[in-house]
Amino acid sequence: MLRQLRLARGLTLATAASRVGCAESLMSQVETGHxxxxxxxxxxxxxxxxxxxxxxxxADTTGTGPSDNDDGGHGATDEVVLVLIPGRRASxxxxxxxxxxxxGIGAVGGSLLGALQRALADVVPDEEVLAELEQTLTGLKAAGRVMPPARLIGPLTAQVALIEALRRRAPAPLRDQFTVLQARYAESLSWMAEEADDLNTALYWTDRAEHWAHICDWRAMVxxxxxxxxxxxxxxxxxxxxAVEHAQLALRIPRVTARIRAMACKQAAYGYALAGQPDASRYALDETAALLVPSDDAGRHDLPGQNSVADADLMAxxxxxxxxxxxxxDRVIDSLSPRMTSIGTGSQRSGAITAAKLAQAYAHAGEPGLACGLILSALDTAATVDSLTTRSELRRALPTLARWPGRDDVREVTHRLAA
Structure with missing residues (x-):
């Protein structure tokens, strides 16, 4: 991630090291993990x-991992998160x-957050702090495209704790903005928990995002x-x-932006396709395309949802x-193959998920060798970024690949996906 940040800013190792005030060799060793x-x-x-x-x-996440007596990392332990105090080096x-x-109950009682509240006593919840918190969210979401999601859950949760402590003291004109930002953090946490294969936590943060969105009347997030x-x-x-039922609930909420309605229609199209209803799926896709026509909310990054894939590739x-x-x-192969590079450049996770869908297409087209090659490559990427969605999509290819039980590559893929 550090290397990507440096390259995105057009800096060489030597230039970055000079600006930081350290040796170039140190920068190189940190970027390579040595x-x-x-x-x-x-x-x-x-x-x-x-x-x-x-x-x-x-960097400052010592102690946020699962404890020795946990339940496998699914949120039932008394772990701690380290909350960084704005403008200081203290946590x-x-x-x-x-x-x-x-x-979950919208209340702070007992000793909970007491030390944090005291530490933040002289921090003014103003527009400058709000902008800093938003910038951190942007950075953490970018990190989530190249890092294992479990690595992001601690820092994201710490930011939610910080916002919770600040928004209660924020002046009325800013309180809704802090609440909106808290909902955006919760949405990102729901994605990271899902990819880390923790359904309960994913649902928890989805509920929190909806709850905070109701408080500030943010219908798009609701x-x-x-x-x-x-x-x-x-x-x-x-x-x-x-999937269709949940998408229909989203569509019933009035005065929601066109892009969010498009995402709901897309989910309905997916659901109908999985249910074997091609006509209904195609109709929902047509609705999606009509709603994705450039509008006032096109290109906005403060709306819910992932923005790692360019709009030009979305409908495809x-x-x-x-x-x-x-x-x-065949038609899936023709559509996705030319886009793999651009999608993978935007997000390793999105690239792996798309590769998994392309592997299914190769299996359907009677190309088990190409399907298996893509699956093995996607599995390696999925191991790096730890993506449940990638693994789920890859497993959808197994029933089709079962038509070639004698192939060594099919047996290897079957074994690795089972593991």
Whole structure:
């Protein structure tokens, strides 16, 4: 991630090291993983790369991993998250379990967040702090495209705790803005939990995003929470009809932006395709295309949803996904193959998911060798970024690949996906 940040800013190792005030060899060793990222260097890189504390948040996560007596990392332990205090190099430990419980009922009681509240007593929840928190979210979302999602859950949760402590003291004109930002953090946490294969936590953060959106009357996020549940119905259960029902709930919410309605129609199209209803799927896709026509909300990055794929590729991906769910091969290959490079450049995770769909298309087209090659490559990427969605999509190819049980590559793919 550090290398991508540096290259995105057009800096050589020597230039970045000079601006940070360290040896070029140290920068190289940190980027290649041969040396750890020390807090002082993380803070300096945040200033040079203008990443709003993202690098510091990712570096300062000692103690946020699962404890020795946990349940496999699914949120039932008394872990802590380290909350960085804006404008300082200090951090305050907060009980993750107590925080999640308090956020669930919308109340802060007892000793929960007491130390954090005291540490923030002289931090003014103004527009400058709000902008810094938003910049950190942008950086953490970018990190989520190239890093394992479990690595992001601690820093994202810490930011939610920070916003919760600040928004209660924010002046009335800014309070809604802090609440909107908190909902956006919750939405990102729902994605990271889903990709980390933790359904309960994904649903928890989806519920929190919807709750905070209701508080500030942010209808786009209220509707998008139903879109997220539709996605979870597909990634966890492959239940097309449940996906359609959640998408329809999103569409019933009045005065929602065209883009969010397009995402709901797209989910309905996916659901109908999985349920084997091609006509209904095609109709929903047509509705999606009509809603994605450039409008006032086109290109906005403050709307719910992932923005790692260019709009020019979205409809092609949506259509190809429905086609592959319906058993198509050649036309999906023709559509997705030329786009693989651009999609993978925007996000490793999106690239792996799209490769998984392309592998299904090759299997449907009677090309098991090409399908297996893509699956093995996607599995390697999925291991790097840890993507449940990628694994779910890859497993959809298994019933088709079962037509070639004698092939060594089919047996290898079957074994690896089972594992």
């Amino acid at each position: 040396r750890g990222l020390q807090p002082w260097l993380a803070t300096a890189l945040d200033m040079v790369y203008d990443t709003g504390g993202t690098i510091t948040a990712l 305050i430990p907060v009980s993750r379990r107590e925080l999640l419980a308090a956020l 509707a998008y929470a139903h879109v997220r549940r539709s996605m979870l119905a597909i990634s966890y259960a492959g239940d097309g009809l449940a 991906i949506f259509t190809a996904t429905c086609d592959v769910y319906l058993g198509a091969g």
